[in-house]
Amino acid sequence: MSDPNPSDSEPRQPKPGHKSLFARLTTFMRPVEPEDRDDVKDFLEAAHDNKVLDSEAYTMLSGALDVANQTVADIMVPRSKMDMLDISRPLSEVLPTIIETGHSRFPVYEGDRDNIMGILLAKDLLLSISNPQLDLRPLVRPAVFIPETKRLNVLLREFRSSRNHLAIVIDEHGGTAGLVTMEDVLEQIVGEIEDEYDEEAEKTIFQTGTNSWRAMGITEIEVFNKTFGTELPDDDYDTVGGWLAAELGRIPRRGDSLSHAGLNITVVGADARRALWLHIQLEETPPVAPEPTGP
Incomplete structure (x- = not known):
């Protein structure tokens, strides 16, 4: 997860041969419509420099432009850091993991961690919490699988239309590469979203x-x-x-x-x-x- 801040970001490098929109405005002294994404960013930078946009507004607008050029691989939680549940274990054994991590959704696997069966929502356990021997299988929901190359703007649109909040990322060989959530995508636009479970910030x-x-x-x-x-x-x-x-x-x-x-x-x-x-x-x-x- 990233916390974009224009004050400490690396300077944006112009494309070879690209002439600043504001340089063209100065040259011709007449309104010039933006021709590409770099022109739009020129406007945003000038607005920020002239205090028309504050830092938060600048960050969100710039982030909204950037997500179209980013892919899932750029922001996903890697496989090594995924909190997953083994479907073969009873609820009494996996409950400590659910409580400790505080996640609302968990990938569920059987046998091998690459064999993801679906997603378990923590809220689905509330009505059955009194039964420690509960079989988790009936509670598992279908998982959404996406490639590492999917662009973030496309993923965000799919999240909104399907009402999913989590997707499993698959590498080119069909193995599990990681996971990505709607919150991860939104953080690229608005900055880091912390909650009460974000420990060791x-x-x-x-x-x-x-x-x-x-x-x-x-x-x-x-x-x-x-x-x-x-x-x-x-x-x-x-x-x-x-x-x-x-x-x-x-x-x-x-x-x-x-x-x-x-x-x-x-x-x-x-x-x-x-x-x-x-x-x-x-x-x-x-x-x-x-x-x-x-x-």
Whole structure:
């Protein structure tokens, strides 16, 4: 999840050969209608700079434009962080997970986590909570499956028309890649939506394996250095995403990767303004050959 803020966003890079709409207005001194999305953003930026739009209005309007260029893969909750329920376990065993996470909807699987049978709504359990041996199968609702490449504006329209609030994201091989909710999409427009179950709001680095982690682009450099024992400079940048943009010389894009201090850092989620999610992998150190000993 991201918290877009125009005050600390990376500057938008114009398309090659693109001339600012306001430069054309200045040149011709007559009204010019916007020709593309960049022209609309020029208007928004000028309105924000001239205090016509406050920061919140600017963020929402810019976010509404950006969702048309973003895909589900850019914002989804990855498979490793999905809270799922095993259909073979009785309610008494899964109830602690339901209470602890506080989610209203849970993907339900059988056998393998890729074999998702449907979605369980926590509210459906209320009338049956007194029966700890309740079979969950009759309560499971059909799941919606979508590809990673689906655009967010299309997904939001489908969420509204179908009245679904959660979809399972499938990769190109048919496996479970993650999930995405209506709240995730709306947050790209209005900024982060926090509720009473959003715990550890400060936590931005999550371990996903023995030598791998997932980190948010807004992770403070001080926190990153402390976690990984690195020495990223924090004089000119506050976040890892800002440092990464400086190293690349441009706004990071999904798939960008670089190595630093024994770590491989790969961008796995980004929007038009910044890196959102990073995959951190500890690089293997090649074994050192023993020095030959003479007679």
